[in-house]
Amino acid sequence: MTIDLKNLTIAKAAEGLKKGSFTSVQLTQAYLDEIAKRDGDIHAYLEVFADTLQSAEAADIRIKNGTAGPLTGIPMAIKDNILIQDKIASSASKMLEKYKATYDATVIAKLKKEGVVFIGRTNMDEFAMGGSTENSAFGVTHNPHETSRVAGGTSGGSAAAVASNMTLAALGSDTGGSIRQPASFCGVVGLKPTYGAVSRYGLIAAVSSFDQIGPVTRTVADAEIIFNAIKGRDTKDGTTIESGDGKTAVTYLPSRMGKKKPIVGIPRSFLSMGGIDPDVKKSFEESEKRFKDMGYEIRDIELPSNQYALPVYYILNFAEVSSNMARFDAVKYGLHVNGKDSIDDYFESRRAGLGKEVIRRILLGTYVLSSGYYDAYYNRANAVRSMITDDFLKAFESVDIIATPTTPSTAFKIGEKASDPVAMYLEDIFTVTANLTGLPALSIPCGTAIKEGKSLPIGLQLTARHGDEKTLFEAGKDFLGE
Numbered sequence: 001m002t003i004d005l006k007n008l009t010i011a012k013a014a015e016g017l018k019k020g021s022f023t024s025v026q027l028t029q030a031y032l033d034e035i036a037k038r039d040g041d042i043h044a045y046l047e048v049f050a051d052t053l054q055s056a057e058a059a060d061i062r063i064k065n066g067t068a069g070p071l072t073g074i075p076m077a078i079k080d081n082i083l084i085q086d087k088i089a090s091s092a093s094k095m096l097e098k099y100k101a102t103y104d105a106t107v108i109a110k111l112k113k114e115g116v117v118f119i120g121r122t123n124m125d126e127f128a129m130g131g132s133t134e135n136s137a138f139g140v141t142h143n144p145h146e147t148s149r150v151a152g153g154t155s156g157g158s159a160a161a162v163a164s165n166m167t168l169a170a171l172g173s174d175t176g177g178s179i180r181q182p183a184s185f186c187g188v189v190g191l192k193p194t195y196g197a198v199s200r201y202g203l204i205a206a207v208s209s210f211d212q213i214g215p216v217t218r219t220v221a222d223a224e225i226i227f228n229a230i231k232g233r234d235t236k237d238g239t240t241i242e243s244g245d246g247k248t249a250v251t252y253l254p255s256r257m258g259k260k261k262p263i264v265g266i267p268r269s270f271l272s273m274g275g276i277d278p279d280v281k282k283s284f285e286e287s288e289k290r291f292k293d294m295g296y297e298i299r300d301i302e303l304p305s306n307q308y309a310l311p312v313y314y315i316l317n318f319a320e321v322s323s324n325m326a327r328f329d330a331v332k333y334g335l336h337v338n339g340k341d342s343i344d345d346y347f348e349s350r351r352a353g354l355g356k357e358v359i360r361r362i363l364l365g366t367y368v369l370s371s372g373y374y375d376a377y378y379n380r381a382n383a384v385r386s387m388i389t390d391d392f393l394k395a396f397e398s399v400d401i402i403a404t405p406t407t408p409s410t411a412f413k414i415g416e417k418a419s420d421p422v423a424m425y426l427e428d429i430f431t432v433t434a435n436l437t438g439l440p441a442l443s444i445p446c447g448t449a450i451k452e453g454k455s456l457p458i459g460l461q462l463t464a465r466h467g468d469e470k471t472l473f474e475a476g477k478d479f480l481g482e
């Protein structure tokens with residue numbers, strides 16, 4: 001039996017399963033076949049689970065019994081920093097290479113209840129630090145559109161797996177763009193939910209005040225289905241809130257300007273800065289026109305503090321990373337290397353277990369948090385973070401959505417930026433603001449550019465008010481004609 005994986009969506013698959021056009025075992029097997037064929041070139045997966053077909057069998061029983069939900073029997077890949085009980089969760093680090101999760105992350109517990117079939121764990125930049133999945137301790141993930149290019153990062157494995165039909169959907173995590181940037185590079189959809197909309201319990205922490213788990217999918221409707229399944233308050237994560245219905249906006253702002261179609265704001269002067277690829281610019285202008293043609297009102301907005309977003313993001317990122325990484329002490333988790341004495345065990349284990357980018361961030365983060373510099377860097381960055389948030393809240397007094405490109409360029413070559421951390425960090429210019437402000441942001445494919453004879457995807461990023469994922473889904477579906 002052949003299933004048309006190229007045109008499959010979660011809704012279509014659920015219908016096919018319900019009608020008996022195929023079983024979850026057959027559907028899962030189709031993806032496993034695709035993995036066997038393609039993952040040698042792409043390396044999206046760190047592990048394909050041996051018990052995948054067993055979960056598919058269990059799902060098939062539920063479907064037969066008539067107790068299936070919209071995600072029962074749907075194959076999904078999981079980023080390697082999200083805990084699934086009794087499975088390895090390595091965060092693509094040697095430090096956790098053999099670490100087996102002792103419990104399920106809240107999102108996993110929720111998806112298990114739904115009867116989702118977990119196919120495997122996907123490659124990523126070590127501990128979610130990077131922008132290309134080149135920082136994995138276990139090899140680079142290649143872009144399915146052109147394998148000499150990066151898939152993006154840090155959820156590069158998840159995005160590449162969805163883009164190459166090696167899963168129907170995936171979970172990623174987003175600290176500064178790690179769902180949206182690889183989604184953009186691979187031509188798929190990625191959602192970074194409102195901060196607190198989705199529980200972080202069981203997500204290996206990178207930057208606790210930025211991290212969010214979210215879906216990577218082929219369509220906006222699929223992202224919505226997964227978001228609705230994983231969102232919600234969780235007593236195990238005190239930062240969680242109810243989100244997504246557009247009514248429970250967390251700020252004082254109204255959930256919508258009262259018009260039928262959302263009003264789209266464009267931060268014109270922010271976009272006029274240098275460094276944006278002309279093809280990306282052109283595609284963004286076409287997207288703006290498309291919104292206009294569909295009857296959306298476009299308004300120019302100002303986000304003056306955005307010019308500080310990158311330095312602020314990286315100061316806070318390094319600071320929180322240095323603190324979060326302290327738990328890898330060679331005693332509680334992961335790798336243990338014997339040194340001369342117990343303090344030396346600590347040094348030797350961290351030296352052997354952590355990659356260059358992680359060590360760089362621990363060093364810089366420790367520096368910005370040190371007593372002589374704390375005020376000058378960490379505190380100042382936090383103050384500017386509030387200014388950036390205020391700019392966005394002000395803009396949302398007159399618009400419902402803010403549109404920008406997701407990334408300033410299309411997927412770059414493997415190795416092109418790996419030795420230049422600043423060039424890599426500059427890739428995050430449009431994505432970090434959603435994490436600094438806690439706002440929800442969606443990346444959708446909006447066009448392609450020809451680079452060296454190959455067609456590469458371009459992404460459009462839409463940001464909405466806190467708690468207003470609903471408007472993002474609405475506009476995203478409208479834009480893509482779903």
Ligand code: GLN
Nearest residue numbers: 128130131175176177178
């Ligand atoms: N590229 C950004 C960074 O390296 C974002 C990473 C992420 O979202 N996990 O910090």
